[in-house]
Amino acid sequence: xxxxxxxxxxxxxxxxxxxxxxxxxxxxxxxxxxxxxxxxxxxxxxxxxxxxxxxxxxxxxxxxxxxxxxxxxxxxxxxxxxxxxxxxxxxxxxxxxxxxxxxxxxxxxxxx
Amino acid sequence: xxxxxxxxxxxxxxxxxxxxxxxxxxxxxxxxxxxxxxxxxxxxxxxxxxxxxxxxxxxxxxxxxxxxxxxxxxxxxxxxxxxxxxxxxxxxxxxxxxxxxxxxxxxxxxxxxx
Numbered sequence: 003x004x005x006x007x008x009x010x011x012x013x014x015x016x017x018x019x020x021x022x023x024x025x026x027x028x029x030x031x032x033x034x035x036x037x038x039x040x041x042x043x044x045x046x047x048x049x050x051x052x053x054x055x056x057x058x059x060x061x062x063x064x065x066x067x068x069x070x071x072x073x074x075x076x077x078x079x080x081x082x083x084x085x086x087x088x089x090x091x092x093x094x095x096x097x098x099x100x101x102x103x104x105x106x107x108x109x110x111x112x113x114x
Numbered sequence: 115x116x117x118x119x120x121x122x123x124x125x126x127x128x129x130x131x132x133x134x135x136x137x138x139x140x141x142x143x144x145x146x147x148x149x150x151x152x153x154x155x156x157x158x159x160x161x162x163x164x165x166x167x168x169x170x171x172x173x174x175x176x177x178x179x180x181x182x183x184x185x186x187x188x189x190x191x192x193x194x195x196x197x198x199x200x201x202x203x204x205x206x207x208x209x210x211x212x213x214x215x216x217x218x219x220x221x222x223x224x225x226x227x228x
Contacts, residue, residue, distance in 0.1 A: 099208065102160045102163055107157045
């Protein structure tokens with residue numbers, strides 16, 4: 003049982019480049035989330051989805067877009083990367099709104 | 115303002131000593147409460163959760179937490195810390211007044227000395 007899988011695990015981008023982070027879960031969870039983790043700030047919600055075909059903005063959505071075309075996948079896109087987006091990105095999923103979150107292992111992104 | 119506060123940025127305890135990590139929340143109604151642990155280079159893993167009922171909840175790895183409504187607290191405890199417990203610990207809440215996000219505290223990093 004893989005749980006939540008994120009790809010890639012590491013990436014270095016130049017300012018202005020674009021990329022997509024993929025999150026896949028095999029637990030049939032309805033809810034999926036993208037967070038960024040920065041030192042001393044805990045996890046901040048970027049975008050989330052409450053089901054296939056739905057997306058919504060979280061706490062820090064600027065500069066990011068998401069899509070959830072299939073229930074098991076949640077993609078996070080950076081159209082024009084900026085150094086301020088250097089961070090560790092985590093995907094998570096929950097079965098219900100208040101359920102425990104299952105996390106991927108994270109993607110460490112550096113924008114130079 | 116609604117918030118989750120972990121007052122201690124880092125804590126150092128000796129192996130075998132007891133541990134208590136503090137968490138306070140500020141919400142109108144009691145939210146759903148969680149503790150997660152993050153080992154270096156890993157994602158977060160659920161330790162335990164509180165929804166309702168018995169205010170002392172047991173989790174994995176020998177951890178427990180006590181919900182105190184009067185203090186708006188949900189502190190994590192372990193009677194005897196092992197070196198493998200060194201990690202970062204996050205308190206989190208899901209408001210029960212709607213919305214779809216888990217609010218995380220800033221985390222407490224635990225160091226264990228031999």
